[in-house]
Amino acid sequence: TQLLEQSPQFLSIQEGENLTVYCNSSSVFSSLQWYRQEPGEGPVLLVTVVTGGEVKKLKRLTFQFGDARKDSSLHITAAQPGDTGLYLCAGDNYGQNFVFGPGTRLSVLP
């Protein structure tokens, strides 16, 4: 069974602080995706990382895929209240299904 673990589970920070959340697995995935989910809505894709060691930036968000394609990190610089939400990582199982982690619930206080 493929499992993805995320840490921390919960994170509450002040506006302007930096943070990093992690996604780890013992399995190799063909790609890994990060989604953000806001209350009452479905998850929305932020980024897909495909190549081991790949780094992608989306404004203040930096995503990294581990060399072995088993883990990933999301770093947010100067967090803002609009970044509040549930951050989910999902492993693409070689074109079959997607396996989701349990998520990191982020709260950014003004």
Next chain:
Amino acid sequence: DAGVIQSPRHEVTEMGQEVTLRCKPISGHNSLFWYRQTMMRGLELLIYFNNNVPIDDSGMPEDRFSAKMPNASFSTLKIQPSEPRDSAVYFCASSFRTGRSGELFFGEGSRLTVL
């Protein structure tokens, strides 16, 4: 463009009743996924279809759950009989899968409460 459309958005029912959740995927997408989300268990894959054919239903909890995709533009998830432990948000997602890539587009979910 319309996204993934799910109905109903909210359903409250009594234990033992039949529940049918509906999903219209994005036109042109070839894969459809049903997920269930709870605080305790997160997002769980129930079943997914590729070109309207069920590929993996190992996540379906038990025989009370069934899913169909009669055509490329419609899918249903049925629970009969429903139980309180089925209370959750059920998401439908679609994707255009090419090889090993594809992005999941989620609907807004159907929040089910079984009393």
